[in-house]
Amino acid sequence: MTDTPLPVATPATALPQPYLLFLGDITEPAYAKTAFGLRDWAPERCLGEFVLPGARVSTGLPLLTPVQAKAAGARAMVIGVATPGGRIPPDWVPTLCEALEAGLDLVGGMHARLAAIAPLREVAARLGRRLVDVREPPAGLPVASGRRRAGKRLLTLGTDCALGKKYTALKLARAFAERGHAADFRATGQTGILISGAGIPLDGVVADFAAGAAEVLSPDAAPGHWDVIEGQGSLFHPAYAGVTLALLHGSQPDVIVVCHEPGRTRMLGYPDFEIPAVEEVIDLAIRLGRRTNPGIRCAGLSFNTGALPAEEARRLMAAESQRLGLPVADPMRGGAAFERLVDACLR
């Protein structure tokens, strides 16, 4: 999966690495998106994992204590899990202090800031370690101007959260680069930022500046250059649709790819809300996106078919492609369908 290096504008040197991945005591794999993302997309920067008693989730990487990881060359322990509400549980703090004592910096991506936890602040100050909060947006973001920028942009959009927008963007950025196109993956969330070493955590930006942040994230570029932008939320999400619309307007994409998980019928965590049909998402995204890029078009769909047998996934995607008149592919399965999706993006 990582034969071709991921194309990113800024090398990941800004973050201390390689990493030890901390999984806390979680029992639900869905909360370990960050750890899995790093394992899959930046394995050369992940030396191992560390868990608390009671944890029932693993990345499959070697189990290392902070002391062992430091001895193996690790420079930081990354909190590779999210918790509901984005808080850092108090009983994690002694272990986080241990990692600092062992010689590792700490990198976090939750809403709760490492630097807001007094014991961490004190230990880090005493030892000269860094507390890096990748969810902290840069200062001085502007209000969006709406000005058209040079270069090409692709944005992934979803029928819901957590169904493959980041992976799709990563796969497409790599595929564009493999075909010889200048391309940058543009991260908008903490995992993407950890993977690529750059980006803006869009959901942490004050609402008035969210579209402006999306403009800053994908600046003017050479005419043939592609920014492949990680989507956030969904235009149909009752809590996050505003973030999605700000990202759509500010990204002014030439091309969108709509991401969906077949079989998911209700919004994750919002059982009263049905998942919209993919054609509804395409139609609404084109209608809204035209405001800042009249040439916006949908190149196709990315299906997350991990829960289906291969043959069933193939048949379903072929039928949907026929029905919609657009390429439908699972980027994690690759194959001819994915090549057709890449063709349609670059057309």
Next chain:
Amino acid sequence: MTDTPLPVATPATALPQPYLLFLGDITEPAYAKTAFGLRDWAPERCLGEFVLPGARVSTGLPLLTPVQAKAAGARAMVIGVATPGGRIPPDWVPTLCEALEAGLDLVGGMHARLAAIAPLREVAARLGRRLVDVREPPAGLPVASGRRRAGKRLLTLGTDCALGKKYTALKLARAFAERGHAADFRATGQTGILISGAGIPLDGVVADFAAGAAEVLSPDAAPGHWDVIEGQGSLFHPAYAGVTLALLHGSQPDVIVVCHEPGRTRMLGYPDFEIPAVEEVIDLAIRLGRRTNPGIRCAGLSFNTGALPAEEARRLMAAESQRLGLPVADPMRGGAAFERLVDACLR
């Protein structure tokens, strides 16, 4: 205009008052929205105005120095103007310190925080004065739940910024109360908060929590109670549409009123962007708003006709009402057309 007190859930006792309105040295009336709003909607709390040399804007209130205002009973000087970018110019700071020295607290509503300006912080601390930033959102706002709440809600939406969404909501809230309906004006911006003494500055909320803030702003209420919510931005605004959508989803309005300024053809400050047709705004708002309230409907339109002669305004609104099949009124002109708009909201 203020014969009937404005219905608000929380009395304005949280803010120190009455006010002296500070207009800085501005020369463009459009930047004095806050001062004009306070003069028009809370005149009983505004003792006078104070300006710097070079100012060419006035509210018409008596000109008072901070010392005179203090002697007349003022408790705070309100920065009643915005500047492009929301900054406080450095050459205002000595005057703001003078007001503190004169015995007044300072109240600000710009993105730049009073408390971030060291000389103000020092003088306020030395004298025991308050620096109140009404654009600072409350801590601990939740992510939106999407849960349907009891009571009725009305949201004003606009074809653009700065064309009457707040005034329309204020007028409607007062009209509802005059007809004996329980109603609260719900402020989402700094001027509305200063007028009503309560509210949440929606544009200062971190994007992930913006819809959740809108839910907190209009909580469960009695079945016949109306929350009349001040709109923000526009669904067609290249910078602020995300804020507008978060407010629409979180407010889950039963009724929307679309606000427009006839004759304005380009978005304010965005000359490359055309003002959308009012029917486009109605259609898009209904489509998006259905996600959290399937019963959403548009009761009518509010036109800002201040620039037109009375007879021309009347003819235009009658023709638009005929064309759209909806009441069209200018709340500032009132009359039978406005009564029809109120009827349609309460139907």
